[in-house]
Amino acid sequence: MGRFLMIDIGAGTMDILLYDAATGEHFKAVAPSPVRLVAGRIDATQGNLLVTGVEMGGGPVTAALRRRAADAEVLMSHSAAATLHHDMARVRDWGIRLIDEKAIDRLAGDERYAPIVLEDVQPVRIARIIEGLGFPMNFDAVALCAQDHGAAPQGVSHLDFRHNLFQTMLDRSPLPHTLLFRDDEVPPAFTRLGAMARGARELGAAEVYVMDSGMAAMTGAAQDPHARGAQPVMILDVATSHTVAAVMEQDRVAGFVEYHTRDITLERLEALLRELAEGRVRHDRILAEGGHGAYLRHAVGFDALGAIIATGPKRGLLGPSRLPIIWGAPWGDNMMTGTVGLLEALRCRKGMPPIRYL
Template identity: 40%
Template sequence: MATLASVRVLAIDIGTGTQDILLFESGRTMENNVKLVMPSPTVIVAERIRRATAAGRPLLLTGVTMGGGPSHWAARDHALAGYPVAVTPEAARTFDDDLTAVAQMGFEIVDEEEAARRARTPEVVHVVLQDLDAQAIVQALRSFDLDPRVDALAIAAFDHGAAPPGYSDRRFRFEFLERMIRRSPGPATLAYLADELPPALTRLQAIKASVARYVAESGSAPDLPVLLMDTGAAAALGALEDPLVRQQSRSLLCNIGNFHTLAFHLVNGRIVGLFEHHTGEISQARLEELLQKLAAGTLSNDEVFYDSGHGALVLEPAPASTLPFLAVTGPRRELLRGSSLPHYEAVPHGDMMLAGCFGLLRALAERVPELGTAIRPALLQPTA
């Protein structure tokens, strides 16, 4: 463990469109820390697959479970174009936890030995699936003469969890969120130290396994603390790093991501309600309606689920005559621009795209007290 006077943390918020990276060093002002906003791993994989499709070459996918979306669609399109797609079991769970369902997509499931043999075939395009590309991040930092060694890693990603066969992954995820939040109704409850990570969160488990590669590539201590967190909760916690947001006793924190929209209703720092939907499935008018119902405590889980969303939860109906303070973050926050709802585009530490990273830092400071002493001075201090 580093001395409390000097702590370096690599925080990575992995979304569908971008991966947002913060190399935090205690003693620096937050604005002077190193920041990167780069294409997300699933976007990078999708582009590599599309190049294989354009060349008409067989595709081999290995690696671990990672985020789907763009990578899934590109692999599906490759198969639909009539070109072979072979995938190892662990990588295949990127597309569905049920490998039978993956095979029905037209993908061939091959074992690691067969994959190694095919990878040596010149015409095969071999793409490794992984959310944490340790080699790329270490090389990027070193190319700017930055030391990649850190004292802790904090990583956020969206994880549906491994739903039982035939069970809706949307319901499975939201039921999991509900259990965690009922247990401890604050955004940091969806942050886990590595040894606490629930087995059902298979994407975060794969990221946890990839940490060893970062340690080896960077020369960091092998026993460094690792915190893993849900992206939506990280963004909400990060929004509270904006002074105007933090001073509100009642607020709606709405993160409009490239793929998912998640809103929390907070009263005195406690979650009293939330909903999660797919950004592409909602209009401005629909989002306004969802936010108003969440604030009024009248939004039901079924209303969101049967609208192609994940769900809604109202823990404590807390209606008021006026809408709570509405803070908006996320790369698709323009969805609410021009809205009839008064809202504020939060800019924690002057950088909205790093909201998730700031939330990760806050959660790490809470969960690892010996690091918190060095991290907290750079964070917004709690209001009285």
């Protein structure tokens, strides 16, 4: 049957779910996210930096490196610099010096530079967490998710690019669980997911899969028991950095909106939920007001919703809402939305029977 490891790499936390298909047992952990730890390491050092590694989540890491470049020398490999921006000219404009691999090898161990490694997948740390739970690092498959904006062509907004990628894929198949990619299937545009897939090979699993966290959140929230028999449903995952709201009909997406959590208010979120259900949401308008994007396949009508289910670490934003919010907990845990989505996508991919948790 299989032993599976699911990891949701967010801006605030790294959420881990282990599932043993033979016994039906599962175990879980919530830890600080890699981006928080790496940004903390940068801030804990002084002076010049030698930054290597691969593309990972930006946010605090980008801010920390830009601050350091203002008063010290920051040298970066091209692969690590993609964390900050895919336009290397923009990275150079921030005062960061890009160097090739030969220069990196030459400077390794140079005491003038504190070494910083960028990576979403931290194999040693993950192994310690798993072994701390009492299990060996021995899995048939590992599945990971994170948000990937995609590497947009020159002159194209990365948000428009991301929107177009998902519109194309969801128009072809509105089942978000089908957007789980094996490590050799990752679309080239998803550069962060590609880096994660390569890094995850070090976890020793027989198979590696990756998925965008928005698609995983939709899939996972739809597994909440309140969603059964209450179709269509509105699901929300109010995460540390991004908020996803989606209308689901069984396992199919009717539409969704993504917003930066820091920019959204309760009033705007409540209005967005109505606009999404009624089919009045528009991608260009969401972008214009500072949102992240929107996709609409068809309207279901707000009054037709069987339930509005909220998950995610920042769902307290909805506490004062007058809407009939249900506090969701896929697999009994508000923090496991993404990992449950990964497991469900993996289950569908492998043709396993449904997994029921009550």
